[in-house]
Amino acid sequence: MPDIRFGVIGLRRGQSFVRVCRAVGGATVTALYDIDAARVAAAAAEIGARAFTDYEDFLAAEIDAVIIASPLPFHARQAITALAAGKHVLSEVTAADNLDDARALVAAARASRALYMLAENYRYLDEVELLKRLHDAGRFGELYFGEGEYLHDCRGLWFNDDGSLTWRGQGKLAVYCTHSLGPLLYITGERVASVGALAVPGGKFDPRVSNPTMHLLQMTTTGGIALRVRVDHVSPRPHQMAYYALQGTQGSYEAWRGHGDTSKVWLADEHEPSLFHAPAQWHPLDDQASRHIPERLAAPPEARLGGHGTSEYWLLRDFLAAARGERSVPIDVFVGLDYTLPGICAIESALAGGAPIAVPDPREW
Template sequence: MLRFGVIGLRRGQSFVRICQAVGESEVTALYDVDGETAAEVGSDIGAQAFTDLDKFLEADIDAVVIASPLPYHARQAIAALDAGKHVLSEVTACHTLEDAQALAAAADRSSAAYMMAENYRYLDEVELLKRLQDAGRFGDLYFGEGEYLHDCKDLWYSTTGELTWRGRGGLSVYCTHSLGPLLYITGDRVKSVSALTVPGAKFDASVDHPTMDLLQMVTDGGRTLRVRVDHVSPRPHQMAYYALQGTKGAFESWRGFGDESKIWLGDVHEPSRVSGTGAQWHSLTDFADEYIPERLAAPPEARQGGHGTSEYWLLQDFIATIRGERAPSIDVHRALDYTLPGIYASASAGAGGVPQLVPNSRNFPAPLEEEMGVTTV
């Protein structure tokens, strides 16, 4: 039985439930700056509660789940890796270039494993699309699109009235839910990014917050990717929209209000014509039995994480990594492939959309400038 510690008990309680559901692990230690919450959750599950990170990392645990606010992820991961604890970190991996380099170095020197918990990469729909792509059903896949539209204004302030990281802007940094699945499906890495920020509508006169960021990227595979990140606009949530276009097929996610995810594949569906009866959308689920049968057989308790069965499969992979049965599915360098484009997109948006080259963390260490300069492509 693997012993887990959880950092951050807002989002972290979902991982507590999933650890209990998986059956191969138990949560024995908890850390949160809110001592009352830590004590309450600890009492409920029989775990030690800590408000001191160093003492928490001295506990008898094998691995740490980091579910704290985004700005703390990298430094807490580094501390855990240096303490010899395996790390499963919530997204994003980091929010600055300095932390990116420090995290990569810590993961490389540690005997413990690092994995980023990008749960959207584990959605059943994303896994189905990945397997269709690997089977060549889309032909030459040359375009991908993602959107994360989630009105989070209620989370701009903490319970004590302080501005949270969500309230401070920097939308594009939080792009991994859209970008991560696209990079997983294609197997690519982003080479360059340009971004534009839509100026903030004044929902709160005291907060200078953009309304949305629009990112356009070119990958090392020659593909074009486009991502929209919007945590502000008042509207129904659409947090997992994706679209794909290839030479032999196309896909679009559901848009809500009775819609469903749809696909057209030229090798089995109607041909595409300029006029008349031609290509028609078909249900993506038509391919589920053939391509993801084990996902359809997931037990009911697999849905304890809050995003379908994604956290369940994610934790299964992390446990297999700890046991030495597989490499991390999203190791530190893949985590930075998902994360760094968002950091550079912020710089691009600040420079009016000038494209920026995105470094490959596998080439670290590389000198980091005190301020990120604009590099035209």
């Protein structure tokens, strides 16, 4: 079967996908698009691809699929145009940053014969996959609480070279919750029914940047699971971009916190009982890995070229399999919006003082 021909949009984050495409097999990058003519020309020359600075010309090239790695506000509209042109779409997160674009994206995906997939790579982290398999095996019992945190000091990305604000500097970054929320929804198999959010006012570090310093989202899923997510792109602190916690009737999990910590679990069917006078003890999560994710542990070295462990490698393999008709799309437009819409609704909630907001089901649009 011939390789899937990719065009990559946005050559900052997009360069990671170029590397993974070259490593995964079955994919060839034949076209690159960026508004920076010098950047796209240099990148294209390096891999023997065509360079474009016009999006319509780029979509007219001989490509089967596009990887959208442009700034967040462009994702939905670029995906809609690509789907209309018959190109499969693998879009960086988030799927959209407002409800109008989200609705338009659903309409475009329904109207197109091409595939849409959200590239939520944190869902593909080895640790998340291990937790999913433990949950599916019933090891946690009934899950009733989950937590995620994305704490990433991005103050160095607030301004362009000319001093203007970047999308991070001017964006309402509650929408950027998918790295924390997506894995929780993947593990539980649920979607968010309602969200209440609190925002810490902005302007604490630079008066030119007024977007909130932090958002705290509290959510309830359709199955009654309580979820809490903290999104913070501002606070000066060590990064912690993949913290999760789970609590069930038969088990508990907490991710590593840094400074020598490790991820850990307590599972009632394997470890000592949890008693008031003899509290349960944590055990290394890694002890479960060889039993539940052996193929992940055997990933080749080149699987790590995407920058987030092996996550981009497994994500792209799934997308390629879907494009070849070998499987369904794992994070289609509806699942992708399940990950995205709570963040959009959280902005409305925060403006209303934290009042709960019902999160729409995009399947009903």
